[in-house]
Amino acid sequence: MKCLDNFANIGKSVIIQSLGIQKNYTEVIESTVETIDYNNAACINCKYKAVIETFGKDSRAYSDACSTCEHCPHKALAHKNVYKKVYHNEKNRYGYRPMLKANAIKLFMLLHFYHPDSNGIIRNLDAGELAVNVGCNVRTIWNNLKTLQEYTYISYSKNEYGLINILLNDYENYYLPANKGGRGFLVVSKELYKRLCNIKSLVSLRIFIRELLSLDAPELKGQASVDYKKIKEIRNLLPAYCKPSVIKEKLGQESDIFIVSFKDDVVRFQIDTEFIPKNEKLRVHDEYARTLEKFIWEFNQNVAYVNSGGICPDYLNDFFSIKNKKSAAPFKPMLLTEIEIDDLASLSVHYSYDIVVNALSVVYREYYMYQKTVNNLGGLVSTIIRSEFNKSKKAA
DNA sequence: ATCGGCCCTCCAATAGGTAC
């Protein structure tokens, strides 16, 4: 029985594709800005007011007058409401793949818990075990693997022992920064996943996972536990047959993730505090800190062994590389402070654990091996990560 | 391979909203 990770990172783009792309819609965002009030007594006979009223906005006179007014001691400010129309087109933003059925969604999410490597490859999965975790028949697993491959979510093959090897097609994009086309990822704990698996209806699953994404939106900083949605907004996320009555019926069913209530055409979602995205991230942070400590400890255990000619285990290859041997200096242990571990754990939540450990190996080879002091390990590691992203973009 | 159930489409009836 392969062990599931306690947490999985799942790309937001692929989640949204699997749930179905939202219909295009426009949103009017209202905000207030402070502007200079020219009805103010001091302005009435002012030259600059006259200039602003007379000259075009692209003229020199106009812009000079504006900057004069900006610094005028007599100016009075007024609040003005501005409306901005924002167009939403998810197909452009997230890309398109055919949407999935409930068991396919569950299977796809489950795969992320089998610690894919940095290329998104997972080896030697047992179909029967997947079936137990999804809560379906083995044949359903095989059928859905086929579907997932057909829809280009994954590639897979069966080896001579009947075990499955998987490639998560978009995995590398999950961790790209926004300016490189990354759309971020959702942190899902094993416990949350299990509860999602308890949701039988496809419509409910779509609504609730969308709600998890909403609560993870950057403007909420992932802290909110309550969200309101109009039935109409929910309809936009669903196939056309999902009339308000259908939605209400599906949301009426028990859920152990959200408490749902209605008022007129507004639905109130309240998430179990345990599963607030922010809390999921706090817990995964603690887990990464523990894992890093263990990693450093194991690493140091290997230093003496490798120095005396022992062969290092595969997962430490990046640290004990042949390149280092040429320097003839013996390998040195790594001693990290609690704060440094904490910083690295935070970066792992942001960029993924593997990427951080890989960057740490760069620090080891280029700094620690030469006894160079590192004042701000977190800063250095994130600089290395960002430059890696830039490199990979040039290569592509 | 087959069968049942659920997802989804289609359609008609009704309710609600707006212009005259």
Place this chain on the structure above:
DNA sequence: GTACCTATTGGAGGGCCGAT
């Protein structure tokens, strides 16, 4: 009020999906 249009609802039925 009437005419017209849109939104919503419920139901019938097709067909695909998932389970055996």
